[in-house]
Amino acid sequence: MPIHVASRRRTPASLAAAFPGAEVVDVTSRAGEPWVRLSPFYPHGGIPVPYSEGVTSQSVEGIWQALKVFEGADVDPSKLAVTGMRGIKRTVRRYGPVLGHRTGLTGGELLPYETARRLVYLPSYRWVLEHRAADLVERLRRAGGTGDVVLLDYTTNGDVADPRTPLSHAALLRAWTEGSWPAGATSA
Template identity: 90%
Template sequence: MPIHVASRRRTAASLAAAFPGAEVVDVTSRAAEPWVRLSPFYPHGGIPVPYSEGVTGQSVEGIWQALKVFGTADVDPAKLAVTGMRGIKRTVRRHGPVLGHRTGLTGTELLPYEAARRLVYLPSYRWVLEHRVADLVERLRRADGAGEVVLLDYTVNGDVADPRTPLSHAALLRSWIQGSWPAETAAETVTGTAAGATPA
């Protein structure tokens, strides 16, 4: 049976009409236990930071934000240690335009957006699916075999190559369960920026 991804902003009545009889599972940071543990904001701890041997982060989102480089701010290692699910994001309003994601905390190169999704976000979230929430993944796999399942997220974009909207971790979760995980390789080449320098 199929797994669907739908917006958490939809009403219960709308979901029931669109997916009659389906099991609806909220996997956002506002979900109840145990499903909140599938959120990239959840502080599992011990998540390896790509391109940073021996360095770990509390959450997938913390890693994503820590390696982000803005027009007026470089990497922010403090985001790796955030154990709550608030105060993780870094915004263009405060730091200027995003220039890319650094290849590690002390890396010398910046990854373009799609490349960063494939080389930073995907492996970080996959690690969580393999090492921290395998039991929940299996529960969803069994539920999928018994009937339709709807995963709720704030965005439904499952295309890593589509930069127009944020990537849906619920869509990634569906891909993982269905054996269609996106490629963790990047066609784009990285751009050079000196490590530790504040980008112009």
């Protein structure tokens, strides 16, 4: 299936030259309907929070930010309720270095970055793909069956084990669509 991931920052001319004739689909929080629903910032609601039985979040990014623990701040459950796609991020500049991600809102264990990607982010995003965006995944599969598709994201890192740059949800979407979900990722 010819699905590619490219930076949203590329010009249309650059994309057209690199992927002639491809359908270009923006899947970021700045995309239009219906593709914006594939953004981890999109407020689908009802997304289970890993390690927190009965607790749900509006968005995948809300989960990731809520469970992040900094030198100067613990978890922030308010991030689970954010329904706008702005004001979700918690930064090192404000709270100091990240110590890890807590195993749930009240968990005692802090997960290192790669482990948190595998046990928090991936299961949460996969849940959205299965339960809130299955129709869009199927549209991408069909489109990829007839020609090239380019998914736009702000980052293109599809390697869960590479902490140098943020993980690309478009790369995860491509993997899910192609049936090659990253190894070691559990379900939410």
